[in-house]
Each structure stands twice: as C-alpha cells, then as structure tokens.
Amino acid sequence: MRIGFAGLGNMGGRMSACIVRAGRPVLGYDVRPANVAAASATTAGSVGEVVDGSDIVLLSLPDSHVVEAVVLGDDGVLAHARPGLIVIDLSTAAPDSTTRIHARLSEKGAAYLDAGISGGAAAAERGALTLMVGGDLDTLDLARPVLDLFAAQVFHCGPSGAGHTVKLLNNFLNAIALSATAEVMVAGRKAGLDLDVLLAVLNASSGVNFATLNRFPKIIHGDYLEGGLTNSLMLKDVNLYVELAARLGVASLNAAGPVASFGMARALGYADEISNTVVDAIGDLSGGVRLQEKP
Missing domain, CATH: 1.10.1040.10 (N-(1-d-carboxylethyl)-l-norvaline Dehydrogenase; domain 2)
Incomplete structure (x- = not known):
C-alpha cells in the first residue's frame, strides 16, 4: 500500500520517520514544509496530492477543527476520496466529529478509522506506541501492517468513534x-x-x-x-x-x-x-x- 501522511509535527513526524526507517516511502504534507523533510517523507504540495498518491492516508492533527478542515475542506481528503481508500485519524478528536467524518467518507466508498495514540514522543520515536482504534475490523486488518511499523500494541475498541472515546x-x-x-x-x-x-x-x-x-x-x-x-x-x-x-x-x-x-x-x-x-x-x-x- 502506498502511504501518505498529513500532519508531521511532534508525533506525526516521528511516526512517519519510523515508517521510512522500515523501508516504506511516505508521501507527506504539513503546513510547515520543514517538518516534511524532518519526517523523512517525500513532499506533496497539498493534502489532495497526498490522497491522490496514496492508498492509506494517516492524519496527525491538533484537534477536530483542524481534522474537519483537512478532511472536508476544499482540496481536502473527501474531495479526493475514492473507493478502497483508507484514512486513519491518529489525532485526539471529538468522537461525534469522528463519526460524522466516517459517514461522509463512507458515501464515497472510503474507509475511516479513528486511532487514538498513547506513549508520547519517546514511544513514537522508537515505534512503540499503543493505538486504540475505532471502525471496521476488516479495514483495521488491512491497515495493521502499516500501523505495526510504529505501534507495539493495536487494540480494536469498537465501531467508529470508539477509538477516540x-x-x-x-x-x-x-x-x-x-x-x-x-x-x-x-x-x-x-x-x-x-x-x-x-x-x-x-x-x-x-x-x-x-x-x-x-x-x-x-x-x-x-x-x-x-x-x-x-x-x-x-x-x-x-x-x-x-x-x-x-x-x-x-x-x-x-x-x-x-x-x-x-x-x-x-x-x-x-x-x-x-x-x-x-x-x-x-x-x-x-x-x-x-x-x-x-x-
């Protein structure tokens, strides 16, 4: 699977670097271009370009307001979504916002997993995070080989929104x-x-x-x-x-x-x-x- 990443700050950058160290290229976008290079990712010009060039898109963003802007905004994830695309939100977000985004992406045949993370920067650096995931279990099984590149434990917590809860x-x-x-x-x-x-x-x-x-x-x-x-x-x-x-x-x-x-x-x-x-x-x-x- 081609891997894309939007949001390459303190946590996203470390997760991206883990993926790249495992030999998997990452197509990345961040509002601070220097973060993309620091995360060892290939630079994309926009979120839409990340989605177009990826089969699985990871998000690591500050809050639900930013997540909604990145997913639902012009040239965002939803605008470029297609059947078979997997989007995984690694942010800490409001569960009700998560379920709304899940429904919107489902209409376009794309899957959306909410994956809260725990362990902090140190665990992200060494690829030992704990993930708590909400959404479809079969989709999680497809995404697990990618998640395993930066997580030591991955828990399926229930339907959409359960991971963020x-x-x-x-x-x-x-x-x-x-x-x-x-x-x-x-x-x-x-x-x-x-x-x-x-x-x-x-x-x-x-x-x-x-x-x-x-x-x-x-x-x-x-x-x-x-x-x-x-x-x-x-x-x-x-x-x-x-x-x-x-x-x-x-x-x-x-x-x-x-x-x-x-x-x-x-x-x-x-x-x-x-x-x-x-x-x-x-x-x-x-x-x-x-x-x-x-x-």
Missing part, C-alpha cells in the same frame, strides 16, 4: 495523574524531602501512577522529556473529556483539578511547553519552586 478517557486519567503528582512533588520539595526517595516510596505504594514511574524520575533532575503533548493540548483533551461526559450524562466530579492546573500553566506562559512543565507553573505559584533546585 477510549483516547479521551485515557488522557483524562493521564492529566489527573500528571497534575496531581506535580502538586505532590512541589509539596515534597517545600517540605525538604529527598525527591528520589519520595518517588521510590510512591512507586512502591498505592500512589503509584504513570507520572511517578515515567515522568518525574527525569523531571526532578531537570529533564522535562521535551517533544510530547503541550499544556494547551492537554487542556484541550481534558475539555473534550468533559464534553463527552456531559453528552453521556456522566457526572464529572474530578475534572476541576486538571482544568485548573493546565489552564493556569497556559496563562502563566507555558502554553506551548510540554505538559510536564505544569510542575513549574505550580511551583511559580508556590514561591518559585523548581524540583531540581534543592532548598
């Missing part, structure tokens, strides 16, 4: 763990604790989570693991979860913490910094605390 649920838990752990680590620093010891205790106790295991052992020594989700994008994902919960009639009692944390980080100037810097935003409001600076 699972992604929002996962990202909400991720946001809670990151923001809450950031607060705890700032408190630990102000209490004069050895943060390496604190993390060792947490990771052997009931407070253990992804942030204590994988993020803060680096952050406390000044490595913020650059290249992942920004504070603005994390806030966007949490708000998408809140909207989803409201549509489902689920009481969302725990959203206030991450909404406040990542909203505050954005307001304090960390909008486009990796979401791990939420700990510095909390530190700013706590007397200028930095975890790597011992009192």
Whole structure:
C-alpha cells in the first residue's frame, strides 16, 4: 500500500520517520514544509496530492477543527476520496466529529478509522506506541501492517468513534495523574524531602501512577522529556473529556483539578511547553519552586 501522511509535527513526524526507517516511502504534507523533510517523507504540495498518491492516508492533527478542515475542506481528503481508500485519524478528536467524518467518507466508498495514540514522543520515536482504534475490523486488518511499523500494541475498541472515546478517557486519567503528582512533588520539595526517595516510596505504594514511574524520575533532575503533548493540548483533551461526559450524562466530579492546573500553566506562559512543565507553573505559584533546585 502506498502511504501518505498529513500532519508531521511532534508525533506525526516521528511516526512517519519510523515508517521510512522500515523501508516504506511516505508521501507527506504539513503546513510547515520543514517538518516534511524532518519526517523523512517525500513532499506533496497539498493534502489532495497526498490522497491522490496514496492508498492509506494517516492524519496527525491538533484537534477536530483542524481534522474537519483537512478532511472536508476544499482540496481536502473527501474531495479526493475514492473507493478502497483508507484514512486513519491518529489525532485526539471529538468522537461525534469522528463519526460524522466516517459517514461522509463512507458515501464515497472510503474507509475511516479513528486511532487514538498513547506513549508520547519517546514511544513514537522508537515505534512503540499503543493505538486504540475505532471502525471496521476488516479495514483495521488491512491497515495493521502499516500501523505495526510504529505501534507495539493495536487494540480494536469498537465501531467508529470508539477509538477516540477510549483516547479521551485515557488522557483524562493521564492529566489527573500528571497534575496531581506535580502538586505532590512541589509539596515534597517545600517540605525538604529527598525527591528520589519520595518517588521510590510512591512507586512502591498505592500512589503509584504513570507520572511517578515515567515522568518525574527525569523531571526532578531537570529533564522535562521535551517533544510530547503541550499544556494547551492537554487542556484541550481534558475539555473534550468533559464534553463527552456531559453528552453521556456522566457526572464529572474530578475534572476541576486538571482544568485548573493546565489552564493556569497556559496563562502563566507555558502554553506551548510540554505538559510536564505544569510542575513549574505550580511551583511559580508556590514561591518559585523548581524540583531540581534543592532548598
């Protein structure tokens, strides 16, 4: 299958590079032309050119507004869609938007899979992402050899929209763990604790989570693991979860913490910094605390 890719930023660029390293050429388009070269892709002049030159088109875009513009806009995916085309949206997007796009592409005989991703920039770099996919299982089976080039695990979660729904649920838990752990680590620093010891205790106790295991052992020594989700994008994902919960009639009692944390980080100037810097935003409001600076 000829592979096309639209959206070659932090995540898309790394996924594209994995595909190329496996010996498969990628026809790519990004609004920033330099990203195409960095992703080791062949440059296309437009999204429509990517679709015309590909059998499977991967999308990695900031949000549903951009996805809809790329898919439904002039010279977009829908305008060039044809029977047999497979489109896979690797973005974090609103499930209701996803199902609408699925229906529009189906009218032209094209397949649409929503594939939320997890693992961050590090996993994308080494081709070890987790994918949560919604849509037709037979289509996923056709696309799996391509997805396996940058994913270690691929889960079929259900019909169209299910993959993006699972992604929002996962990202909400991720946001809670990151923001809450950031607060705890700032408190630990102000209490004069050895943060390496604190993390060792947490990771052997009931407070253990992804942030204590994988993020803060680096952050406390000044490595913020650059290249992942920004504070603005994390806030966007949490708000998408809140909207989803409201549509489902689920009481969302725990959203206030991450909404406040990542909203505050954005307001304090960390909008486009990796979401791990939420700990510095909390530190700013706590007397200028930095975890790597011992009192």
